[in-house]
Amino acid sequence: MTKYDPLAIEAKWQSRWTQGRHFHVEADPSKPRYYVLEMFPYPSGRIHMGHVRVYTIGDVVARIKRMQGLNVLHPMGWDAFGLPAENAAIKRRLHPAKWTYENIDNMRAQLQKMGYSLDWERELATCDAEYYRWEQLFFLKFYEKGLVYRKNSPQNWCPDCHTVLANEQVEDGKCWRCDSEVEQKDLEQWFLRITAYADELLADLETLSGGWPERVLTMQRNWIGKSVGCEIDFPLEEGEGAVRVFTTRQDTLWGATFMSLAAEHPLAERLIKGKPQEGETRAFIEKIRNMDRIKRQADDLEKEGVFTGSYCVNPVTGLKMPIYLANFVLMGYGTGAVMAVPAHDQRDFEFAQKYGLPLKVVIEPRGETLDADALTAAYTEPGLLRDSGDFTGKDSGDAKIAIADWLEAAGKGTRAVNYRLRDWNVSRQRYWGAPIPMVYCEKCGVVPVKESDLPVRLPLDIQVRDDGRSPLPDNAAFVNTSCPACGGPARRETDTLDTFFESSWYFLRYCSPKDDTAPFDPEAVRYWSPVDQYVGGIEHAILHLLYSRFFVKALRDLGYVSHAEPFANLLTQGMVIKDGAKMSKSKGNVVDPDEMVARYGADTVRVFMLFAAPPEKDLEWSDSGIEGAARFLSRLWRLVTEELAGVVAPTGPCLAQDPEALSPLARELRRREHATVAKVAKDIEGQFQFNTAIAAIMELVNFLFANVEALRAEDPRAVSSAVNTLLAALSPMAPHVCEELWEMIGHKTLLADQPWPAHDPAALATDTVTVVVQVLGKLRGKIEVAADADEDAVKQAALAEENVARHIAGKTVRKVIYVPGKLVNVVVG
Ligand code: ANZ
Ligand code: ZN
Known part of the structure; x- marks a missing residue:
């Protein structure tokens, strides 16, 4: 008996898998494929338990699909650009590149110790010019198509990170990275026109329903935020022109009593000029301009405003409305x-209360009368229209349609759609990112770099600045260039791309990562796409997933790919927590994967992670839990190498065995063996219930232990089959120990190459009944069938019975009659 030595075993199998290029795959249209991908890590320095969880989940899926005969792509790479590298570099006085590549080496070694079945030959790092040159090409193609443009606009600016942030990167008015208060700053920035795809991004969410968590679909829907309504003109009281509003509630038009404009509204200047309150108004405009967008949208914002001194006219009531x-x-x-309808919009209600503006009720609950003076809050529900001209008495839902029709016919307004989604600002004023391939020429203006001049390499001979500002603008060798159009002196763009640019297409690059003539091989992408199963954190529910969806659609329209959605199925795993809180250095509750692997082995860590919680739920780290997983694997080891030593043969899983020839105990073992395989496959497939799958395997191990003496004596073949099956079924979760035991029982081929055990559904039945079989009324045999077996299965078994088969040989079966649970009569002639 050898001792279970996980570290030795794991090193041995990891090196065999690598040497045999075991998990390397090629596109092969003759084979069905499966692409499983976990969100690639940021090379922050060390693998943490959150990584271990997500990569273990993906690995089990990859391994089981491989055993089920699919050609499985399971790649890994590094999301290697980004701020933390730069910040860490400043703190540690290291070059970001050195820091990043060292981290990659460390983390790769850590991942390899986990025994993940990855095709390491496809590894990529997004900070390599061989990678980012292709997204620079995409940038140029997008520019040609009008999907990239430059615009001066107020931007979310993080004073500590010295860079702009996308709206998605501002959380509660604070930077998502460093928690600093975000400021507003006017800057010239590059934008990606994601809004051109708003409708399609929204509509195609339908096609993901079922494959993606409903929660993520809802978050994306809300983020895109489609609003359907009308634009209506309110003529100015003095002079030409009108204020145009967008409203989703044209049914409340008769209740609009004043007008609210944004401080930045282009008409503001004209409306306030020369009015007595001009000074006060200007001061207000200044104050509002400096407030950040997020705060201005908050529900609990104290409503504030100023009267411009000007008026407009309600186009249907003729009411003179003050403009604020x-x-x-x-x-x-x-x-x-905004046309303000204080009786039916809560913000307008609060505003009207504060500034003493009139309320007019135009919607009432059916059968009730609302008194404007008695309202304590806006009435925002549907109802019946009142005091609304020809529309009075109509249901508000119907009135929306009727009023939109009427406005269009009368030339007073048009139907309009608005999206909450904004174009994606991809400019970052940081060093460690992919250079934006544009130059500025004094003569020609903004000029794209020639495709043949790509990549625009990020210069590595720089000194990181202590204040965090990018060293690029001071790098003369980088900045000074010649104009691609006129050849005259020009300056390079020194902003770099948002790192979400890199992660928006890496899953395509994995399909042919070494291609140096194109971003990817279209044939390979066609074969592997879309990703069948994507696994990652819910924190990427909006940003990364929306950008990736947009990229695939834009690349499709450029002719690069032929599919429309990158990820067919999505699993969002929960966090790993300890003592009720997410593991983090600041909370001091971090459990280091390396330490755990050194103490227990990777298989134990994997089994614990999978067993402790279903994947979408948070996983509470527990020392007793990992001890339990370790005990289970030791028990399995002892069972095979000691208790059943000499009994188990390399028979293969789910051995075909005649149940009648088995003892009752062996028959029960056989039933459990088949039931376990069926349950493991079913629990993992689609449901990802690894915890119940492992529980089923544990039960089988317990049953073998409990009956080991009797089983040894009675039926070694049944035992062999059960143990072979057990190892195959557990191998996606605990691959090393299973390979080792598999080899020890005498197999010459790797378990990783075994097909998934095919269980026999008939073997699952708990009770069997004996059915007599007659041929032309004469008893010719008896068969044992599951009590709930279906008629066809029983008839087939009857015809196949040895003696019966002899009696019908050479004759034509005219009819087979089945009396359930009792008798089969075969009529021949
Ligand atoms: C009149 C009205 C009456 C409105 C009523 C609502 C309720 P969503 O669904 O988010 O699209 N609105 C329009 N433009 C705005 C802007 N630039 N800033 C702030 N608010 C704006 O909301 C559409 C509603 O938000 C519009 O419909 C408008 O107010 C307001 F009983 O018009 B409503
Ligand atoms: Zn030029």
Whole structure:
């Protein structure tokens, strides 16, 4: 008997798998494929338990699919650009490149120790020019197509990170990375026109339903935020022109009593000029401009505004409406103007209360009368229209449609759709990113770099600055270039691309990662795409997933790919927590994977992670839990190498055995063996219930232990089959120990190459009944069938019975009659 020595075993199998290029795959259209991908890690320095969890989940899926005969792509790489590298570099006085590549080496070694069945030959790092040159090409192609443009606009600016942030990267007015208060700053920036795809990004969420968590679909829907309504003109009281509003509630038009504009509204200047309150108004505009967008949108924002001194006219009631500037109206949404309906909109209600503006009720609950003076809050529910001209008495839902029709016919307004989604600002004022391939020429203006001049390499001979500012603008060798159009002196763009640019297409690059003539081989992408199973954190539910979806659609329209959605199925795993909180250095509750692997072995860590919680739930780290997993694997080891030594032969899993020839105990073992395989496959497939799958395997181990003496004596073949099956079924979760035991019982081929055990459904039945078989009324045999076996299965078994078969040989079966649970009569002639 040898001792279970996980570290020795794991090193041995990891090197065999690598040497045999075991998990390397090639596209092969003659084979069905399966692409399983976990979100690639940021090379922060060390693998943490969160990584271990997500990569273990993906690995089990990869291994089981491989055993089920699919050609499985399971790659790994590094999301290697980004701020933390730069910040860490500043702190440690290291070059970001050195820091990043060293981290990659460390983390690769850590991942390899986990025994993941990855095709390491496809490894990529997004900070390599061989990678980012292709996204520079995409940038140029997008530019040609009008999907990239440059714009000066107020941006979210993080003073500590010295860079702009996308809206998605601002959380509660704070930087998602460093928690600093975000400021507003006017800057020239590059944008990707993701809004051109708003409709398709929204519509195609339907096609993902079922494959993606409903929660993520809802978050994406809300983020895209489609609003359907009308644009309506309110003529100015003085002079030409009108204020155009966007409203989703045209049914409340008769109740609009004042107008609220964004402080940045282009009409503001004209409306306030020369009015007595001009000074006060200007001061207000200044104050609002400096507030950040996120705060202006918050529900609990104290509503504030100023009267411009000007009026407009309600186009249906003729009411003279004072025009205000209001802090909650944003210039970037709709038209930057809101027809205020204080009786039916809560923000307008609060505003009206504060500034003593009139309320007019135009919607009432059926059968009730609302008194404007008695309202304590806006009535925002549907109801019946009142005091609304020809539409009075109509249901508000119907009135929306009727009023939109009427406005269009009367030329007073048009139907309009608005999206909350904004174009994606991809400019970052940081060093460690992919250079944006554009130059500025004094003569020609903005000029794209020639495709043949790609990549624009990020210069590595730089000194990181202590204040975090990018060294690129001071790097003359990088900045000074010649204009691709006129050849005259020009300056390079020194902003770099948002790192979400890299992660928006890496899953395509994995299909042919070494291609140096194209971003990817279209044939390979066609074969492997879309990713069948994507696994990653819910924190990427909006950003990364939306950008990737957009990229695939944009690349499709450029002719690069032929599919429309990158990820067919998505699993969002929960966090790993300890003492009720997410593991983090600041909380001091970090458990280091390396330490755990050194103490227990990777198989134990894997089994614990999979067993402790279903994947979408948070996983609470527990020392007793990992001890339990370790005990289970030791028990399995002892069972095979000691208790059943000499009994188990390399028979293969789910051995075909005649149940009648087995003892009752062996028959029960056989039933459990088949039931375990069926359950493991079913629990993992689609459901990812690794915990119940492992529990089923544990039960089988317990049953073998409990009956070991009797089983040894009675039926070694049944025992062999059960143990072979057990190892095959557990191998996706605990691959090393299973390979080792598999080899020890005498197999010459790797377990990783075994087909998934095919269980016999008939073997699952708990009770069997004896059915007599007659041929032309004469008893010719008896068969044992499952009590709940279906008629066809029983008839087939009857015809196949040895003696019966002899009696019908050479004759034509005219009819087979089945009396359930009792008798089969075969009529021949
Ligand atoms: C009149 C009205 C009456 C409105 C009512 C609502 C309720 P969503 O669904 O988010 O698209 N709005 C329009 N542009 C705005 C802007 N730039 N800043 C702030 N608010 C703006 O919301 C559409 C509603 O938000 C519009 O419909 C408008 O107010 C307001 F009983 O118009 B509503
Ligand atoms: Zn030029």
